[in-house]
Amino acid sequence: MKYEPSRLEIFLTKFAFLLCGKSVYKAFADRLPHKGNERMLDFGCGMGTVAFYVAKKLPDGQLTCLDISVRWLNACRKTLRSYRNVILLLWNSRLLAKESFDAAYCHFVLHDIPESELESVIPELAGSLKPGGVLVFREPLQDTEKISVIKRLLEQNRLSHKDSRITDIPLMGNALESVYIKQ
Numbered sequence: 001m002k003y004e005p006s007r008l009e010i011f012l013t014k015f016a017f018l019l020c021g022k023s024v025y026k027a028f029a030d031r032l033p034h035k036g037n038e039r040m041l042d043f044g045c046g047m048g049t050v051a052f053y054v055a056k057k058l059p060d061g062q063l064t065c066l067d068i069s070v071r072w073l074n075a076c077r078k079t080l081r082s083y084r085n086v087i088l089l090l091w092n093s094r095l096l097a098k099e100s101f102d103a104a105y106c107h108f109v110l111h112d113i114p115e116s117e118l119e120s121v122i123p124e125l126a127g128s129l130k131p132g133g134v135l136v137f138r139e140p141l142q143d144t145e146k147i148s149v150i151k152r153l154l155e156q157n158r159l160s161h162k163d164s165r166i167t168d169i170p171l172m173g174n175a176l177e178s179v180y181i182k183q
Ligand SMILES: C[S@@+](CC[C@H](N)C(=O)[O-])C[C@H]1O[C@@H](n2cnc3c(N)ncnc32)[C@H](O)[C@@H]1O
Pocket: 001, 003, 043, 044, 045, 046, 047, 048, 049, 050, 066, 067, 068, 069, 072, 091, 106, 107, 108, 109, 112, 113, 121
């Protein structure tokens, strides 16, 4: 589902990033598995709120920031302008090379994607992970139906559940954070 944010939405997101960057986005980035040399994917990177903290943790690795929106990718380019280990990609459903990432994360992305589209997005995402690779998502807990769909599709695509936790996010409420491993 193609969608471009308004200037106001971008402005408000930048404001939230300044206000809650450490407590929301850095906290999530700190829990992602990393040694520093991984190839990692930020699926639905937006303005790079999480990527800003993840790119710092990959001095010998690479972070691919992918989004369906040109405007969000432009905002992301500005957020990450000081990093040399980042690649920006405009989403196209046949874009991701097979078994190319050690880890991927989706931060408040999957719940917004219609079920019919998730049926093709999740196999693509799962296929882009190396065997033993890790996928982490954080999505609003209240969206129970969508969360069930996401879990089902992940498991149908050779991803096994490893761990979950509930985090409380200012202004957004409770979110489910889950870790899956590619078989
Ligand atoms: C709520 S924002 C979250 C952005 C960022 N992950 C964060 O937490 O600040 C959702 C993002 O997912 C992107 N998105 C939605 N559908 C997508 C798709 N099919 N492929 C890639 N990105 C998508 C949107 O353009 C938007 O940037």
